[in-house]
Amino acid sequence: MNFALKLQYFCNKPALFCCLLKRGGSREILVRSMSTTGKPNVYVTRKIPQKALDLLQGECNVSQWAADDPVPRVELLKGVKGVDGLYCLLTDKIDAEVLDAAGPGLKVVSTMSVGYDHVSLPELRKRKLPLGYTPDVLTDATAELTVALLLTTSRRLVEGVHEVKSGGWGTWIPLWMCGSGLSGSTVGIVGLGRIGAAVAERLKPFGVSRFLYHGRNPKPEAAGRVGAEFVGLDELLSESDFVIATCALTPETKEMFNKTVFSRMKSSAIFINTSRGGVVHQEDLYEALKSGTIKAAGLDVTTPEPLPTDHPLLTLDNCVVLPHIGSATVETRTEMAVLAARNLLAGLKGEKMPAQVQL
Numbered sequence: 001m002n003f004a005l006k007l008q009y010f011c012n013k014p015a016l017f018c019c020l021l022k023r024g025g026s027r028e029i030l031v032r033s034m035s036t037t038g039k040p041n042v043y044v045t046r047k048i049p050q051k052a053l054d055l056l057q058g059e060c061n062v063s064q065w066a067a068d069d070p071v072p073r074v075e076l077l078k079g080v081k082g083v084d085g086l087y088c089l090l091t092d093k094i095d096a097e098v099l100d101a102a103g104p105g106l107k108v109v110s111t112m113s114v115g116y117d118h119v120s121l122p123e124l125r126k127r128k129l130p131l132g133y134t135p136d137v138l139t140d141a142t143a144e145l146t147v148a149l150l151l152t153t154s155r156r157l158v159e160g161v162h163e164v165k166s167g168g169w170g171t172w173i174p175l176w177m178c179g180s181g182l183s184g185s186t187v188g189i190v191g192l193g194r195i196g197a198a199v200a201e202r203l204k205p206f207g208v209s210r211f212l213y214h215g216r217n218p219k220p221e222a223a224g225r226v227g228a229e230f231v232g233l234d235e236l237l238s239e240s241d242f243v244i245a246t247c248a249l250t251p252e253t254k255e256m257f258n259k260t261v262f263s264r265m266k267s268s269a270i271f272i273n274t275s276r277g278g279v280v281h282q283e284d285l286y287e288a289l290k291s292g293t294i295k296a297a298g299l300d301v302t303t304p305e306p307l308p309t310d311h312p313l314l315t316l317d318n319c320v321v322l323p324h325i326g327s328a329t330v331e332t333r334t335e336m337a338v339l340a341a342r343n344l345l346a347g348l349k350g351e352k353m354p355a356q357v358q359l
């Protein structure tokens, strides 16, 4: 929607008073809608799918950073002032400062993501604030992308396409552009949660011979579906041909994939990360890829995001980097946005949310 349409759209809403501020470009527009109807006030930190916005606007007065770029911190701190509910994204750091800026009327925080490492749980606990998130609805899309990234990396698809376009494709050569196959391989999954288990189920038909997994606790039900063995991290690293990170980012997993961990993997190992960039020590990964300590890596997540275009990882042929698109199907992103809206609405009423984090 362009600026003029946006203005019209919000001003057409009954009982809403609109104020739009254009800040040097149509991508940075703050939409404020205020009402005297006694509905709860909520702040939405980004432009979100219309279906979710409609749900919120049906029951709330919505203020929104209606742009595709993340809300600047200073605007976030202003925008949350006095709201009852906060609808945020994984790019927004929700900490004591934001919660204090919102004030004592804040009843609920809802994030349009399954990961919630951007939200300070101790600060929520302190304030007895519930947190909504979006598990399940993105499992299939993220597992699908993980498999796609694994195959892209292991079969060197990006390099291959580049060779075709650049004239590097000469003739059929027996060992040219050879990668690694999944058939008969051992796959190690760090974090056999919903997404990790869905990845394993999708990889099984490729003829993987062994699945190993590591995490805080054994997951007998998910593991049973693919015959995965719960093992210590060292065993997983030394035995796996593919190491896949699908664990949450927590203080325990922060930068766990470091020099020591890479040195314990096979030199033929391929590392895939679709969880959070923060689980990887990126300088160590670069060294491991450059030196041949491991064979290749496929990353859907990095630190920071976006990864600067001059980042050393982007100079490597054996590293495939995607722009955090694990859950990026239209259906999935819409479902995530709607679930986050439903969570927020339930939290505002003091009801149990459809998907609430156990704090």
Ligand SMILES: O=C(O)C(=O)CO
Residues within 6 Å of the ligand: 090, 112, 113, 114, 115, 116, 138, 324, 325, 326, 327, 328
């Ligand atoms: O929901 C999340 O946590 C994501 O990373 C979206 O892809």
